[in-house]
Amino acid sequence: MREDTRARIQEIALRLFTEQGYEATSLREIAEELGVTKAALYYHFKTKDDIVTxxxxxxxxxxxxxxxxxxxxxxxxxxxxxxxxxxxxxxxxxxxxxxxxxxxxxxxxxxxxxxxxxxxxxxxxxxxxxxxxxxxxxxxxxxxxxxxxxxxxxxxxxxxxxxxxxxxxxxxxxxxxxxxx
Amino acid sequence: MREDTRARIQEIALRLFTEQGYEATSLREIAEELGVTKAALYYHFKTKDDIVTxxxxxxxxxxxxxxxxxxxxxxxxxxxxxxxxxxxxxxxxxxxxxxxxxxxxxxxxxxxxxxxxxxxxxxxxxxxxxxxxxxxxxxxxxxxxxxxxxxxxxxxxxxxxxxxxxxxxxxxxxxxxxxxx
DNA sequence: GTCTATACGCCGATAGAC
DNA sequence: GTCTATCGGCGTATAGAC
Missing domain, CATH: 1.10.357 (Tetracycline Repressor; domain 2)
Structure with missing residues (x-):
């Protein structure tokens, strides 16, 4: 049942960036929806920019x-x-x-x-x-x-x-x- | 030669908001281009949002x-x-x-x-x-x-x-x- | 009308334990 | 892989002197 975390980050980020805008969406929000702390995101992506890339x-x-x-x-x-x-x-x-x-x-x-x-x-x-x-x-x-x-x-x-x-x-x-x- | 300051703020904000986006443009940038401190802006507009309005x-x-x-x-x-x-x-x-x-x-x-x-x-x-x-x-x-x-x-x-x-x-x-x- | 100084929070990002 | 703790910085906004 466990989906790949990297893919879930992309999915959530994609939705929030689209709904609210890139600048208005913080890594904290993404992490919160995912149910982890924002520090955890940095294991999967080097920077916020990297998610966009x-x-x-x-x-x-x-x-x-x-x-x-x-x-x-x-x-x-x-x-x-x-x-x-x-x-x-x-x-x-x-x-x-x-x-x-x-x-x-x-x-x-x-x-x-x-x-x-x-x-x-x-x-x-x-x-x-x-x-x-x-x-x-x-x-x-x-x-x-x-x-x-x-x-x-x-x-x-x-x-x-x-x-x-x-x-x-x-x-x-x-x-x-x-x-x- | 002195233009109305309020109008100049609108002019600069309009340009920067368009070029860089609303979120990416800080009041500091606007104030800098105008040649004043950002505190001065608050005399002319109550908030950043007010400039948009x-x-x-x-x-x-x-x-x-x-x-x-x-x-x-x-x-x-x-x-x-x-x-x-x-x-x-x-x-x-x-x-x-x-x-x-x-x-x-x-x-x-x-x-x-x-x-x-x-x-x-x-x-x-x-x-x-x-x-x-x-x-x-x-x-x-x-x-x-x-x-x-x-x-x-x-x-x-x-x-x-x-x-x-x-x-x-x-x-x-x-x-x-x-x-x- | 504009200044200096400052409050206060959230940001992205990193260090290092587990 | 995820955590806690923390850093430095910049954001909006305000207080109060001039």
Whole structure:
């Protein structure tokens, strides 16, 4: 029945960082939820920052898998649609959705985190794969907005009116339609 | 030449909160940039939270102006386009753009701030004005996405490639096209 | 209006026993 | 692997002189 402690720390930290923000979450809170003292955390992670690193690595790996796939493809309309679908599909794995949300909500707090730079770089390269080199600004921007639409759930203050599933489904539809503009 | 000190505190706090995040910005930093001690700040604002309140008030007032206008209009396609245009136009006033960005980037850190609840409520009502009552989920979501396309600058990791103006112009174009989907 | 001085607590992190 | 104890530092905030 005993779960790996390291994994439980990640799980609790991920939830609290997302709900309250990275800076607002102390190691004491994480330890308390886990039922240990904060000193115990230091056996599993060198620093608070290290917990973040372990989480971001998950997301970077996912983005790089996507990037690798994109590069192996011809850049046509069907490839772009499939890329958006695959990007959206990553969010159907709960842990990946949680990590993505954590990163969404802590961009500013983590702005100096080296792994975040890696992630942004991957996003830039991914959105570049959406267009032929030298594509006009509006095309680049519209295609990038397709990715953005999939993150918009955070901003859509419609909770209570529609389920998460409805919002996600409609977001994907909008993202795909954006590719056709 | 002497500017009002209260206004200068707001200006510096707004910039630092946006760049570094609310939690990561201390009153000491603000005071240092202003060239006074942090104790001096307490003459102008009761608490750190009070500085935020004074900033959020600006945004809430803008949203409510927009909401009032929306309510006085018939809900047709041209009204929706005009509403999006007016929403976008608010961001052309530098101070309002700065405040909006500050709020975008500190949603999580300020999640318990009472003024933030007011702002979210105003956004919900504003996006409700975009549709007839009882409109289907996809319509509501797509029209709401139109607003949020205008916030996409944060996510578009295209800085350096395109100017802020290009991104804003294209975002508005996409927002307007979303209304027609 | 701004200062110095200070209260008081929580933070991340470490040392060393068990 | 987890504990107790503790460190140094910085956080917000206040008191009271000027």
């Amino acid at each position: 372990s989480l971001v690595d998950l997301r970077v790996a996912e983005l790089e898998k996507l990037l690798e796939w994109a590069r192996s493809q011809e850049k046509n309309a069907e490839m772009r649609r499939e890329l958006v679908r695959r990007y959206a599909e990553q969010f159907t794995t709960p842990r990946y959705l949680q990590v993505a949300r954590f990163l969404e909500r802590n961009q500013t707090a983590l702005r100096n985190h080296p792994k975040l730079a890696k992630m942004r770089e991957a996003m830039i390269r991914l959105s570049a794969e959406m267009c032929a080199p030298g594509a006009p600004a509006t095309e680049r921007i519209i295609h990038s907005l397709a990715f953005f639409a999939l993150h918009a759930g955070k901003w859509l203050t419609l909770e209570g009116e529609f389920s998460d599933e409805e919002i996600e489904k409609a977001s994907l539809e909008v993202a795909l339609r954006l590719l056709e503009l | 004074s900033l959020v008030d600006l945004r809430v007032a803008e949203l409510e102006k927009l909401l009032e206008w929306a309510r006085s209009q018939e809900k047709n396609a041209e009204m929706r386009r005009e509403l999006v245009r007016r929403y976008a136009e608010q961001f052309t006033t530098p101070r309002y753009l700065q405040v909006a960005r500050f709020l975008e980037r500190n949603q999580t850190a300020l999640r318990n701030h009472p003024k933030l609840a007011k702002m979210r409520e105003a956004m919900i009502r504003l996006s409700a004005e975009m549709c007839a009552p009882g409109a289907p989920a996809t319509e509501r979501i797509i029209h709401s996405l139109a607003f949020f396309a205008l916030h996409a600058g944060k996510w578009l990791t295209l800085e350096g490639e395109f100017s802020d103006e290009e991104i804003e112009k294209a975002s508005l174009e996409v927002a307007l096209r979303l209304l027609e989907l």
